[in-house]
Amino acid sequence: MMRATELAHLLMRRTLKSGDWALDATVGNGHDTVLLAESVGPSGRVFGFDLQATAIAATDKRVEGHSQVTLFQAGHERLSDYLPEDSQLAGIMFNLGYLPGASQEIITSADTTIAALGLALERLKVGGLLTLVLYPGHRGGDIETTAVRAFTKNLGRQFTAAQFMRFNSERPAPELLVIERTRPIFENQP
Numbered sequence: 001m002m003r004a005t006e007l008a009h010l011l012m013r014r015t016l017k018s019g020d021w022a023l024d025a026t027v028g029n030g031h032d033t034v035l036l037a038e039s040v041g042p043s044g045r046v047f048g049f050d051l052q053a054t055a056i057a058a059t060d061k062r063v064e065g066h067s068q069v070t071l072f073q074a075g076h077e078r079l080s081d082y083l084p085e086d087s088q089l090a091g092i093m094f095n096l097g098y099l100p101g102a103s104q105e106i107i108t109s110a111d112t113t114i115a116a117l118g119l120a121l122e123r124l125k126v127g128g129l130l131t132l133v134l135y136p137g138h139r140g141g142d143i144e145t146t147a148v149r150a151f152t153k154n155l156g157r158q159f160t161a162a163q164f165m166r167f168n169s170e171r172p173a174p175e176l177l178v179i180e181r182t183r184p185i186f187e188n189q190p
């Protein structure tokens, strides 16, 4: 069965075009950042955030040669301080939880994730896609999952949201949420 992270990659590849702008809100080891860089090509731009220096260093190494990538060692909840004001993003990726191979104490948390999600969605252009991988089985992940699901469920009508997760798993399985901006923000009549 396809993993949540694999499906996120497939959907991003299908959505992004050469020259698009994209955001990796949790670069971690940089797998999503590279995918975004390859998808938007050298004429595009990719912004990446992570709190940990080790994650930024690992990602920096992985994206070597992709000069369209800019990395920030900062919390994604502060993305407005770093992104160009008029940035319109065609693709946004969140991969929550902890950095594989590093401390499991440094995890994303409900408050900052939801703040960042709100800010990122403001910059998502019509037809653009946001993917978010949740880990309800990780310690602390259940609280964050519940909060993010509730936030996503209550998004306005300019967005369409879908969920993918393994259905017959005994333990809570990683889950993919996909959010598309389907209408301009001002077009909110029924």
Ligand code: SAH
Pocket (backbone or CB within 6 Å): 025, 026, 027, 028, 029, 030, 031, 032, 049, 050, 051, 052, 055, 074, 075, 076, 077, 095, 096, 097, 098, 099, 100, 106, 107, 108, 109, 112, 113
């Ligand atoms: N995409 C990665 C996995 C991401 S792990 C991969 O390819 O495997 C989640 C990452 O989120 C960790 O590296 C952690 O340091 C980072 N993180 C935690 N809180 C954050 C915050 N507020 N802002 C940005 N990054 C954060």
